[in-house]
Amino acid sequence: MNPLLNRRHFLRSATALIALPALESLGFRRFVSAASTATARPKRAIFLNFGWGVTNETWFPDVNVTGANYTLPPGLAPLARHQSGFTVIQGLTNKFNDAPHWGSTFWLTGANRFAEPGQSLHNSISVDQVAAAALGTGTRFTSIQLTSPTKDDGHGPGLSLSWNSRGKPIAGLDNPVLAFHRLFSAETAPLSERQAMLQQKRSVLDAVLTEANDLQRGLTKTDTDKLDEYFQSVRDIETRLSKDEQWLTIPKPTVRLSEPKEGLAGREEIRVMYDIMVAALQTDSTRVFTYRQPVTTLMQSLDIKVAPHDMSHYTPGAKMEASQQRDAAQSELLAGLLDKLKATKEPDGTSLFDHTVLAYGSNIRTVHSLDNCPTVIAGGGAGLRLGHHMVLPKNTPLCNVWLTLLQGIGIDVAQHGDSTGILTELKA
Amino acid sequence: MRSPKPTAAALHQTPGPFAPEPRRASLHPAPKILRAILAACAFLPLHPAHLGAAEAPHVSLDEKHRAFLKDYCVECHNADKQKGKLRLDSVAFTLNSVQSADLWQRVLHQVNSGEMPPDDAKQPERGAKTDFLDALSGTLMAARRNLADVGGNITMRRLNRREYRNTIRALLGVETDVRDLPADGGADTFDTVGASLFLSPDQFEQYLLLGRRALDEHFARWVPASAPIPVEPAKANPSAKPAPANRVEGEARTPGLQRELTRMHEDHAKYALWQANGSKTEDLAKFGCRKDLDAAKFVEYCWQINHEWYERYLARPEVQTGMFLDNTVNFNETFVIDLPTEMAPGDYVFHVRIGRVPDMPAERAFVSFLQASPLDKSDLTFLASRHVTADIQQPEILQFPFRILPGGARKFIFMEKRPLKGVGISLGGFTRMIKDPKQRDPVLWIDWIEWHKADTSPSVSPIVFDRTGDISEKEHARAIFRAFALRAFRGQQPTTAFIDKLTALFASRRAAGDSFENALKEPLSVVLASPRFLYLAEPGVEKKPRPLTDTEFATRLSYFLWSAPPDETLLSLAQKNALHDPSVLAREVDRMIADPKADEFVSGFVHQWLGMDRLDFFQFDPRKFRDFDESTRAAARTEVFETFAYLLRNNRSLSQLLKSDTVVINALLARYYGIEDVSGDAFRPVRVAEGSPRGGLLGMAAVLAMGSNGERSSPVERGAWVLRKLLNEPPPAAPPNVPMITRLNGQALTTRERLLAHQEEPQCASCHRKIDPIGFGLENFDAAGKWREEDSFQATDPAGKPIPRGLKKWKIDPVAAFHKGPEFQSYFEMRDIVAGKAPAFARGFTEQLIAYSLGRPFGFTDEELARSILQQAQGKNFALREFVHALVASKEFRLK
8 A cells, every 4th residue: 555645646636726716625715714704713722731740738729629619729829810710620640651750741642651562652642633633624733832942841751742643742842933933924935936945845755755665665564664754754744835835825914922032931931932822823823732831941930949850859948939939930821821812802702712722730740649630621612611629539531631622622532542431520 | 943052062172072962972803702603693694583582581470479469459359349440369460461561550559659458448567568569560660671572673763863963974074953853762762772763743844954054064164166164253352452353362351350440449439438428318429429328338348348359350460461260259250252243153262371370279270161142141051171280470272162053152251160050149159158368369360362263073075076077967966966865875775766856856946046056955955854864774574684784784883883874994894795704893893992983872872871861950059069060060971981981992891880999080070089180181090099989980979969969969869870770670760659758857867867767668668678778878978979977957847947956967877788688887898799799780781782782672582692792791801892892793783
């Protein structure tokens, strides 16, 4: 079987399509119409993760007070003005994760790293990519991954929170300037030049595929699987090129956001990344974001002198204070993001907040504990019950939340990761 | 991509070969037995069946533990009840599948976290629970390792970042900033393990981009048709008197300081006058002081703490012809060089003429060289440190290589060695910390600083050659592509269709108006993003290992020992089929190890093998560890690499890493260790005195600092490291969900008393009874690896405030015993016991070396290989090169 036949076929037809005005078959029309009429607003999803867990004593609400009338603990207190707009869930776990410093590797996947004999790290598709496959067809960018510039921030292996359908890591943009340019930078070259550029990129891909196909013929199965990553990479760029082609004549949106300063780090970096997210969702440039947030630079920007890993192993005193300070700073930033989502109006008068589902948390609870993953769900996008504190039975799969979320945004999947079913109590 | 933030990694010309890599390095004839093995390998038919035929060792939990399950688990987890859908009455004790391992992992988690047996059920006795957990976690580790076995299969691997950088350098003669590529490697593996080296979708474009940049530079530097890049800046740093464009005179600093002092005196006079006239706040402005009281007071304060220093500085005659570096004030008082923005990116060298004043404290003879971020001047990157040995009367010229990247930093700083980041220390704080005026007086004098263009890259011939004969331009381009692809693909032929497509790409660029040379670049960069370049591809057939071709073998060898492609010598031997000759191969391996390129193997392998990334985890508090600054940390890291390189190149015994009478150090580390008579920056072997704690990994500052949190020593980290790296008895990784012991917080206890709490809880004791005692034996070293006889602890309340009478001081008690092993009275006795376990150490080392070189995790399939390597090495008293020779000569190393 030659997967390239399909690819070529698709490429040819995509190239043919560019000459024609009819692009609706590729979902293009949906975007254009959505922007002009008051049809149902698109669903958006945001996943935010931090490494190194939280301060156990002061981040979780009292397990004895569930429901709507619970008191926000200090770690979540900066979110008070949004209390009716989010739900805190306790009792969730990724049962396979056994690496006490991996806060994000399996967070959105629920995979068993040992599932493939002969591999030290196996992973599977992350929930955002499942969502992107459905939500991202009509937008310029299928999904956008943002990530911390520091290699190890208590996140574990990976290049962002996202893992593709083959369980391979997807790279993330690790600085706000880069993210801004990717999303909003205006194309300055004339159309004909850009068309020629696209054509040249295609020729480049075509050339390397010739080589890859020839190489593949002599390889063993494992090596073929390895080379498949290369094919996948090229296919991915082809898909992107096809999308670029569809969007060639449509200028990138102008946003009320100036180009970020170089060298932003920590608190400012996160804040600007959040601004970029809001602007991108508002202009429907993409509908799915993941952000593997920085911890090291955040702590530096807060002038915390404790090393991040050390902070996570806090004892009362400076380290615990550092941990609490970090919790609060993150909650404050999140509150700012929720403010903006609420303040951003959709054409039909509703807000971006109403159509976005946001998950915020980590696979690490605290220190080395991987049970009761800190989890906050916000936004009206998935029709989930907000304003509550839920304490689920111990070791409820975190993937049950992801499954509920996926179904809530209208994606018909029966399972994700190690999910055992949806959480009916989480549905509004 | 990162915003440009050059680090020392960008440099590669420093005195030690290992110095530049901060995060984020004698010929003997082959022994007879090696020749015999090589001969067998080369001339006898291979029996592929030998490979992959290894039986998985049987991994099971000892049946005696069934009683434990029966007593505490089966009541709820049996055929009828199956709580949590788990049955343990008939569970298999053999862990031979992912499923069975997962099931037992679950059991381990539950018992570890204390959830099982439940509180209201019968609880196991402590000792029984400890033994059960110990056995189960050990069995699980063995099972996971079994299940990870790849049956001798070597997965085709992508060039990792180090290899990519070195390969581009070899091909094009230029340096690449590989931080633009995603980090390599998966979990717990080397960056050479193919299965864990992914290619993420964006990466392809990064390769195109990096390849294009490298080609641009190659064309600019090596292709004659192009203009040479401008070398010297048009404008110089402004200076008091005319100086060469690339030079700063030291005395240029003096007028500024003079002005500053004059101003300070004036301010002080005004303040004094104001004080003499009633000290009324509203009068401040009248007397010419700052009108805000606090600001005025601050100005006066600055005068108080600084004016004497200024006066003493300016009173020295040498400041008329140069400048002093000082030790006391803030960074403004260091020597800052702001290079002009129009200076072209590239490699340069500072030449600094420097000398020391007579009778100065010897520990102050070091200068640090830093780079400041263009965006944030307090964001400093340590680049290098140097030992100043010359007298002020006859200064010496020290060289500091540096690199300017496009958009990168152009601000460089010289200062007397000291901690970079004064955690929580105010401007004057450093000054006040140094009570002894002799320590405050400047001692290092700089005459001038110059900078010159450096050419540090290896010379390469241009990849573009002249048109010969009567061929068209297109044919000419085609020939260039073919020749380049053949080299880039390490001897593998590119397909004709590929070259056709490159030529078409060239033609279209040419038609679009590009020059001949520019039109070549795009297709050439495609070569550098092609799979045959990016992957070390060795075609093969499933389950039928075949011998590598000579060129493939040369490539594998070269990436093992150099992390770079083969050079001409190695390639020509391969082309002559000479590498089958055991003596030729042995000679070649010795040549490669002697070559500086083998430093890449040393640093790449050793860094990962010994888990040295931990050295950068913590920032050491300069108030407590003023000596353990960035310079010392870098030197400590280099010591580990230099020691290994020394043993390797001189074919000394691996066991010298456990204990040795020789250390490989430079002046800076000698000073740190209190070893006399070592001068200069080069690392060299130095005999240590009888009874010195140094000599071997256990006495190295880097290893000891890794076993700390930057503040206190950690017997746990150190003990676990020794078990894992030296004794080859790795404890399980820290398990998830085991609660921390917090009840001792706020109590004034010794480290040892605190850690004894580990023995109370079975889930702690099962590992810590092995780990902690070893750590106790290393307690004579503080967090930064200095010898100590005493330690202390200040207890704090929950708010972090010191508790009155909460200070505990104690004399270090290193007496402990290995778990089920011998007792030791001191660090020295413990080190001797560890040194007696050279075979275990060699075994662990061999496994790691196999994994690194073959690019696959060590598995049971490699058991025979490990045994034969060990046998050969042991016969030679574990001489380090013997491991390499045996490995390279093995059939596994020659098979795809």
